Amino acid sequence: MAFYIVLLGPPGAGKGTQAEIIAEKYRIAHISSGDLFRENVSNKTKLGIEAKGFMDRGELVPDDVTIGMVKERLQKPDCSKGALLDGFPRTPAQAEALDKMLGELKGKIAIVPFITVPQNLLIERLGGRFTCRAAGHVFHMKFHPPKVAGVCDVDGSELYQRDDDKAETVKNRIAVYTQQTAPLIEHYTWKGLLREIDGSQSVERVTEQLFSVIDGVRK
DSSP, rough: OOOOEEEEETTTTTTHHHHHHHHHHTTTTEEHHHHHHHHHHHHTHHHHHHHHHHTTOOOOOHHHHHHHHHHHHHGGGGTTEEEEESSSSHHHHHHHHHHHHHHHTEEHHHHHHHEEEEEHHHHHHTTTTEETTOOOEEEEETEEEEEEEBBOOTTTTBBOOOOOGGGGHHHHHHHHHHHHHHHHHHHHHHHHHHEETTSSHOOOOOHHHHHHHHHHHHH
């Protein structure tokens, strides 16, 4: 049976990094909802055009469009052994739709790791990021500082802080994520699939714990 994982975690929890590591380790596809949207919009697929219409009007993309994109992606050959879903589902309604999709593919969600990080640490991680104007190289004032303050090591261009990396914006992003995700956390807890992982540890330690809980349900 194909093996499916839903990976949850707030902005700044390191979810993207861990998703790639997990997908490589277990040889399953990594399906990022953000990448999926960009690919469909860029390739001007039917669903991409439909989604862009809502996005251009500043409206939320309806569930049926998002679900349609995920369903098409899950039917591709590289998902035959399973997939790790990153950024989808976001609501219990989407989670129920995912269960139905996977049922048609003779599969089901095996585990839902939830990477948790205290808010103050998330703000420190996200609020210290600076980006170079020339090519978008990213630095962090604490974890990856440039050799010369305000100057990109790679091309010498000016470093600036994007609006969505500023402390107040970061706080709002975290609050929105927490509010939106709370029902989903409850949903997967009730189903006995949620496993909390302490994301304040080193990347390597978080990876070890993720492997441990995933291996526990694969046996």
